[in-house]
Amino acid sequence: MxxxxxxxxxxxxxxxxxxxxxxxxxxxxxxxxxxxxxxxxxxxxxxxxxxxxxxxxxxxxxxxxxxxxxxxxxxxxxxxxxxxxxxxxxxxxHMIDPSLAVKSLAAADVRTAFAVELGTVGWRHTADFARDFHSDWADVVDVATLAATSTPRLAARLPGGSRYGAGLRCPLAGKLANDAALDPGMYCVEVGFNGWIDIGPAGxxxxxxxxxxxxxxxxxxxxxxxxxxxxxxxxxxxxxxxxxxxxxxxxxxxxxxxxxxxxxxxxxxxxxxxxxxx
The missing domain is CATH 3.40.50.1000 (HAD superfamily/HAD-like)
Structure with missing residues (x-):
């Protein structure tokens, strides 16, 4: 080049x-x-x-x-x-309505905890979302309030996921994403590490x-x-x-x-x- x-x-x-x-x-x-x-x-x-x-x-x-x-x-x-x-x-x-994704992921596994990006302030999250990493935090809310929050990204997380290594995706998170079967016309899904899934706008x-x-x-x-x-x-x-x-x-x-x-x-x-x- x-x-x-x-x-x-x-x-x-x-x-x-x-x-x-x-x-x-x-x-x-x-x-x-x-x-x-x-x-x-x-x-x-x-x-x-x-x-x-x-x-x-x-x-x-x-x-x-x-x-x-x-x-x-x-x-x-x-x-x-x-x-x-x-x-x-x-x-x-680019924003999403996370409500359907939250409903589908929670139905796929009741252990799923959630967080959403809240502007430039930090993560708005449910009480069971593990704050075991360095970040900024907005507030703790119930699932209904979180699901009603317009956001550029919803994060879903399972306990006991695999740690990140060499670009590999967490198998527990991958299974959750498959089981939830989110509509690709509504959401873009990225399977990450440590039980983590990112859900953003389609396309x-x-x-x-x-x-x-x-x-x-x-x-x-x-x-x-x-x-x-x-x-x-x-x-x-x-x-x-x-x-x-x-x-x-x-x-x-x-x-x-x-x-x-x-x-x-x-x-x-x-x-x-x-x-x-x-």
Whole structure:
């Protein structure tokens, strides 16, 4: 690929190790100096840097600040929320009515706990939703109140799920998603880790989030390079002119990329970007 006109990076597993983000079970990790310097070199060359992440916006902002990003856009919640760093505000969001999804998931497994993104404030959640990770929290509500909350993302979680590892999905969460059989015409479903499922607007993915970023900057998909490591990055990989998978990604993700970088722990993003920006 020629020198890109836009660089879009995933966060967890790409610029920081897994376990560093909004659903982290540990304290947030920091990006390496090499990655921070590489992204600074991109911006110094006049090329915009953006983020496309599955995290909620408040979790994404923490790492954006650590990366030294003060302008440009963040696509959060798997493409459902777009945030302008310079303006300090959400500039676009795609919302769902979570009520039918809550009903279907609860019927599939009565142990399911729920949370929804509440603006930029934090998670609105049921009392049984485990707060065992670093995040921002809004309020505790009953299921009926939560189900009536318009939101860009509903999170459903089962106890005893598998921990995240190398981009693998939790089998308990996968079974819950299959049993609930949510209508794909209404919802986009992402099976995650630790018993976790994300439910967002139908047709909204990291690809649509990346497209909104590119349109904002007047850059084509063909001139955009994207970095990611997990299954939720696959739509974005299919959209971009050049997709880079991290070295620790599973084979499915690597196969969809144009290039495989060194692993996140080996500063793969910095290694690739130095080809064009120094």
């Amino acid at each position: 020629k020198k890109p006109g836009l660089v879009i990076v995933d966060l967890d597993g790409t610029v920081v190790a897994h376990g560093a983000g909004d659903t982290s079970l540990t304290a947030a990790a920091e990006p390496s100096p090499a990655v921070i310097e590489a992204l600074a070199a991109v911006q110094a060359a006049g090329v915009p840097v953006a983020i496309a992440t599955g995290r909620a916006i408040w979790g994404a902002l923490r790492t954006a600040r650590s990366l030294g990003l003060t302008r440009g856009l963040i696509s959060a919640a798997h493409g459902a929320v777009t945030y302008d760093l310079a303006a300090g505000a959400v500039v676009d969001s 909204v993915t990291k690809a649509t989030g990346a497209e909104a970023i590119a349109r904002h900057h007047g850059v084509s998909a063909a001139d955009t390079v994207v970095f990611g490591d997990a299954a939720n990055d696959l739509p974005m990989f299919g959209w971009a002119g050049h997709a880079v998978a991290m070295g620790q990604a599973v084979d499915e993700v690597k196969a969809a990329a144009h290039e495989v970088a060194p692993a996140v722990g080996d500063d793969g993003v910095a290694t690739v970007l130095r080809r064009w920006f120094r």
